[in-house]
Amino acid sequence: MKAALIGGTGYGSIELVRFINQHPYLEVGTVVSNSQAGVGFSEIYPHLSNIVDQPLETFNADRLAEENEIVFLATPSGVSSRLVPPLLDRGIKCIDLSGDFRLRSADEYESWYKHSPADEKYLKQATYGLSEIYPEKIKTSSLIANPGCYSTASILGLLPILKTNLAEYESIVIDAKSGVSGSGRGLSLTNHFAEINENLKAYKLGAHQHIPEIEQILSDESGGPIKISFTTHLVPMNRGIMCSIYVKLKETVTTNEVHQIYSEFYKINPFIRIRPEGNVPSTKEVLGSNYCDIGLHVDQRTNRLTIISVIDNLVKGAAGQAIQNVNLQNGWDERTGLIDIPLYP
Template identity: 65%
Template sequence: MKAAIIGGTGYSSVELVRLLHQHPFVDVTTIISNSQAGSMLHETYPHVTCVVEQTLQSLDLNKLSQSVEIVFLATPSGVSKSIVPGLMENGVKCIDLSGDFRLRSAQSYEEWYKHTAADERYLAKATYGLSEIYEEQIKSATLIANPGCYPTATLLGLMPVIKNKLIDNKTIIIDAKSGVSGAGRSVSMGTHFAEVNENLKAYKIGAHQHIPEIEQTLQNETGQSQAITFTTHLVPMTRGIMCTMHANLSDVITTSDVLQLYNEFYQAHHFVRVRPEGTFPSTKEVLGSNFCDIGLHVDARTGRLTIISVIDNLVKGASGQAIQNLNLLNGWDVRTGLLEVPVYP
């Protein structure tokens, strides 16, 4: 299959290049970067020298539509909404890694993302690509809205107890922490070395654009409007997300019982690993991989459940999940091209 990547000099884009280079059924023939068209990819990312010899190109929708079968859009939010319709009208399937097609409500998108929303006809065509949960819908999709990094870690951690009604959904509190690469490659004061190094800070309190995405998915599963407490923090590391979630249990249950539920829920899903009782994952243990590792603890004293979920934000939280969705779309083994062992230490 011939594939293109639009947004060729971002972190998610170069992760797509790295992972698809090992994919036996995909050939990345085109990498689009309007800002650096004409230059070689290795001029921006020297680590791909002698591995990927690609000249970055400017976007020509007609030419692109005639030359590829799938397009990954790793663009900033607000960009892909104007590109996807032209591709889809020419029969090209799209996997969008930005937030432009994740929210069904145009009004909600404009409120949280501060951009004009995509055409509602295309919002209606988008399939939310949380791979382990919406597997069947993804298989027949033409436009996949790849989930955000925080929602991926959060929702995979919560879904078993949400679907089995084991917690009071009104009591969900999410404490989320991310490495600096989650902010993208563009330079800003908030990601400046001197601002981040030896520092830990909360940001976008009550205003993070991933809040409505998480709430929308929880509402899909419960049929009820869900309001969550979601607080994000920037930590001085390059990659990784840890979401620590707390909720009141709706019944008396032990850690062992919850672990059994999670193991059964995810037993057919290679990329979710549930830790044994008394052990908890760290971000380093999934670095460079498409795994989501989950640890659990029931506090009998307070009647609360703690869920710890970790991912690599650039892989399972972006490019790896996009490729997992591509595999589902084509009936390939979901592990194809994604069998990387985590990098440790």
Template identity: 45%
Template structure:
């Protein structure tokens, strides 16, 4: 049994991780940590755990936790993990960081977009960007995983085949993204007060969301060129799910079939990527509760643009599920262990 720990176990991503790890056949949860809820029974923080666990949350040093676990998941706001993790910690345990601190390869880009200085810049090169479908080999050997963001996972998986295969004008990419409210976390905020976001929609952080450079970095690598995108996130009155609608100019005329082959070339063996049949488009309801990323596209012949749609469950493929997938790869388990849930509907 793999011994696991979760730092930041009481946020929504931490909670989903807790659920997946308890249900995982090869894991046990040794330590759950939280500053705010220290010494509280987990099932008092999340009533769904009543009768399932009576474990208490602790607030102990990462150094101590790292001795007790084989893998440590960190689900904290940006800027904290980089001050906790060190080479010493990584000698004792694998670390899968669900936060942003090690996702960006370029320190200056990190510090510009996040507005904080990085606590352990020497580890940035150690970290592997844990988008499993793209980095499987590197993940296998990694000690430190930078688990990708929710918008980024969905955007990169949806667009990668196009940039990798030079099908689009790489400077024409626009990603219009829509997220459920769990994406904003459990911290109280007027914008996520029920009566302020129910039955309404808004864009936020227009042209300034921090997932932008992360998407650009990975698409640039895949496309072997400098890619700059426009990215606009929106808040949707629903609990879970991300849908991205991406636009790009095709470099010449293509048929649906042409481009479908490109996607199949990239993803035909990927069990968590579902390329939908022609004319059937991703909807967040069909991926909720699962680790799937659904993808399809439409060619807009009048403008010669391609419109790509991708959908994930933001807390699973966009956070906790992908973290488990990373763990499975690192520990040599089957990649879908503990992740075979059929999406729930209607839920």
């Protein structure tokens, strides 16, 4: 199948190219970048020389539908909501890596993202693409809303304990840290070398757009309304997300008992690795891969569970999960094209 990329010059698209290139059933099709149309892909990213050399194109729904079976949209928020409808109407499957179709409520989207929401008709068609939790829905959907990077690490870390009714819902605190690539390739003061190097910043306190996404899914899966305390930090590294999650427990349990809960919950999921008791994951140990590694510790003194969930924000938090969702859509083994050993050191 030919897979088109819209938003071709961003980091998400480059990761998609890397995985599509090693995928036995996919090949890179049309690459769209309105701002760089006519420029060769490998002129912008020289590491793609002799691999993907075609020129970038402007958006044309008819041509995209004629030449491609799948479209990945790695665009800024507020863009894909306009581009997806004509593609769906032409019968092409869409995987949206922006946030335009993640929230069911149009009003909530507008409040958090500060953009006009997608049409209600298309919001209802979207399936939230958290591969491990909604595989059956993903298989039959033509529009996948790929989860946010922070959301992926947070939700995967929390769901098993929330499903047991052991957690005090009002106690959830998520301390999240991301590498600079999470803010995209665009130039800004935020990712200026002199601003981020040897520095640690908290940002968007109480205002991060992934908050309603996390709360929406946790509430759906736990059967009750959940509100979280969520703080994000920017750290001076290229890739990686670590979510340190704290949950007060209703009953006294051991780390070993919680470990068994998580191991059972994810026993059929090849990309979730539950670390042995006493073993805490780091971001380097998932670098470049589609794994989510989870470490667990129950503090007997406070009866609080600490969950450490790590992913590569550009892979499991974006392009890798998008490929995993395409595999599910097409009935392929979900590991297809994604079996990479993490890059280390």
